[in-house]
Amino acid sequence: MNFSDEDFELREVQRLEGHTDRVWNLAWKPATGVDGVPAVLASCSGDKTVRIWEQNPSNGSFQCKAILDDAHSRTVRSCAWSPSGKLFATASFDATTAIWEDTGDDFTCVATLEGHENEDVKMVQWHPSMDILFSCSYDNSIKVWAGDGDNDDWHCVQTLNESNSGHASTVWALSFNATGDKMVSCSDDLTIKIWGCDIMNLQSGDGIAPWIHLCTLTGYHDRTIFSVHWSREGVICTGAADDAIRLFVENEDGMVDGRPTYKLLLRKEKAHGMDVNSVQWSSMENRRLASASDDGTIKIWELCSVN
Secondary structure (H helix, E strand, C coil): CCCCCCCEEEEEEEEECCCCCCEEEEEECCCCCECCECCEEEEEECCCCEEEEEECCCCCCEEEEEEECCCCCCCEEEEEECCCCCEEEEEECCCCEEEEEECCCCEEEEEEECCCCCCCEEEEEECCCCCEEEEEECCCCEEEEEECCCCCCEEEEEEECHHHCCCCCCEEEEEECCCCCEEEEEECCCEEEEEEECHHHHCCCCCCCCEEEEEEEECCCCCCEEEEEECCCCCEEEEECCCCEEEEEECCCCCECCECCEEEEEEECCCCCCCEEEEEECCCCCCEEEEEECCCCEEEEEEEECC
16 A cells, blocks of 8 residues: 555444443454454453454354453453464453463463563563564563463563653553554653564564664654554554544655655544543454444444545
8 A cells, every 4th residue: 555645544334232331452364354254352341341342244243252251350452462362361450461372262371471570561562573572661661572482481671760751650552563663652651653674583583682762752742641652554643632533654765864754644533422541453454443442342444545
């Protein structure tokens, strides 16, 4: 998709309801919604549950396939699939992160992680190509986790905070680009930060390569930015407490001081009637976006050219 000489809009195509409280976060299951495999979407809520939705290929509607309700004692703030779709992680205001195994017919909790100094975890996210887990928290930090080989003993290998150009307030969400060498994060400090990593070194087996700050986007939302997600085509989407959605793309005009810059592609005011808590691009449909809100709804959008 060429973003330099076209105008775009977000068009609402579907709405899902079911949670009994605000919907905090969404996650499309990898490799679903293509080649005859029904699309699967996970959502989590202030009702302390996670719902797994599966799309009916014949009419496009989603039905609730499973409810996970026995791992967390407070709001479930975040959920994320591993690249293979076999593992599923949830994070809660109870300061724990749970890792689940999808057995096909059921979900089993196989591990519980702690480490954010009793401050609630806002989000967990898997690296797109490696079994490395990232979490972000009320303690203003992003933590990078790695297993010991058999995935039973996990430890923190890097912390990103103000001391290395990180956020000055609660970090609410993070996401990766398609190649996994860049990460974007958003915060209560009203900024969006882009991070970079030497992905070749990361995959070499010589330990975990460090993440470094590349640039900061500011001035695009006037209330807390709760969610950010990077599409496979390179579009960064943000959702915030100002009820709005923003889309950004990398400037094709080149680098500044050897680092990439980004520009605003689209503003969607009043995307929901209340705070936008989560925005998630489909893992297979490049132009399909899902959003979740304090208004209790999940919306499915299509990014459309208006030229």
